[in-house]
Amino acid sequence: MAQRPVNEGEETLMKADLRLIEEVKQGNQASFAILVERHQRTMMKAALRITRDLTAAEDVVQETFIKAYQKLNSFEGRSSFKSWLYQITLNTARNKIRSYRKENLSIEGLVLSTEGHMEAHLHRASVFEMLKSEIDGLPEKQKQAISLRVFDDLSFKEISEIMDCPYDTAKANYRHALLKLKSKLEIHPEFKLMKDKGAYNINESRGTFVEVES
Amino acid sequence: MRNEEENNQDVEWAWVDYVEGDVEPEMKQDLQNLLRLSSDSREVVSDLHWTKEMVKSLDPAHDEFLEKWDAKASLEKILKMCQTQERPSSARMEASGSFSSSNDLQNSKNLRISCSKYSKAFSNRS
Numbered sequence: 080m081a082q083r084p085v086n087e088g089e090e091t092l093m094k095a096d097l098r099l100i101e102e103v104k105q106g107n108q109a110s111f112a113i114l115v116e117r118h119q120r121t122m123m124k125a126a127l128r129i130t131r132d133l134t135a136a137e138d139v140v141q142e143t144f145i146k147a148y149q150k151l152n153s154f155e156g157r158s159s160f161k162s163w164l165y166q167i168t169l170n171t172a173r174n175k176i177r178s179y180r181k182e183n184l185s186i187e188g189l190v191l192s193t194e195g196h197m198e199a200h201l202h203r204a205s206v207f208e209m210l211k212s213e214i215d216g217l218p219e220k221q222k223q224a225i226s227l228r229v230f231d232d233l234s235f236k237e238i239s240e241i242m243d244c245p246y247d248t249a250k251a252n253y254r255h256a257l258l259k260l261k262s263k264l265e266i267h268p269e270f271k272l273m274k275d276k277g278a279y280n281i282n283e284s285r286g287t288f289v290e291v292e293s
Numbered sequence: 294m295r296n297e298e299e300n301n302q303d304v305e306w307a308w309v310d311y312v313e314g315d316v317e318p319e320m321k322q323d324l325q326n327l328l329r330l331s332s333d334s335r336e337v338v339s340d341l342h343w344t345k346e347m348v349k350s351l352d353p354a355h356d357e358f359l360e361k362w363d364a365k366a367s368l369e370k371i372l373k374m375c376q377t378q379e380r381p382s383s384a385r386m387e388a389s390g391s392f393s394s395s396n397d398l399q400n401s402k403n404l405r406i407s408c409s410k411y412s413k414a415f416s417n418r419s
Contacts, residue, residue, distance in 0.1 A: 115368055119368060257348075
């Protein structure tokens, strides 16, 4: 199966990251600041998807960059710096969740703390509730693959680097997840209804369905 | 001997790859032909698109949520904490031979320009 080539923009960014890493090793702190600036938002999103809590995600991102700084020597450049950071972020976030659990802090509480109008909309739409629960119920690797692909729009090459698995495995996890979710949606009466009406589109934000003028 | 289930899985996987734009050109042509001929295939592709869009809309890390986050303060905190850490040593790194791409990087004029632009921006800010 064809692997999507790394596009020119991505390649330039990857090379620029490597250059900056070299500069950091020469003692240039400003270069590290640029690296943080470039990647902190993406890592914040990745952390949020696991912790579902802004403060916890912020802690994760800070810890991630400090670890990255400390371990810069162990970065071998086999994967992109972004993929490497992702790995650290995901591991740190998972550890954070574990420690929250140990402290008897309810994960449900963390989820609720993110509530806003998004949650309100979701509760109104049973199809989204079902989908959310199906995503939560996916095996960890499938969940990770779908999150990295759909939320972060990463290539399968990047996903395989982050998940530390072969390209085909990353892709297989994604296919299984997407097909599983599709099969659950297909039998949901509301999904069928939405599709039958045809002239509906998913609002970019928060899973609200809006009518599209034809 | 492949059974029907395996064949069905191959077909389903091919549609996922098609939706992801990750198929060989020949296969892509075959799938496009199939799409023209078969309403079932069109239904599958449409369902996959819908599924993806709906999953996307459930992203817990949506932008409105991140508006509450002070990225600048976070950056400053990270840099302050890093100042107390031992800085990475290039000597050790080079000894391990793990940074093989450094020669390539030196040849990249564009990259140098891009990096100096970033460094300059950072100096101005601080």
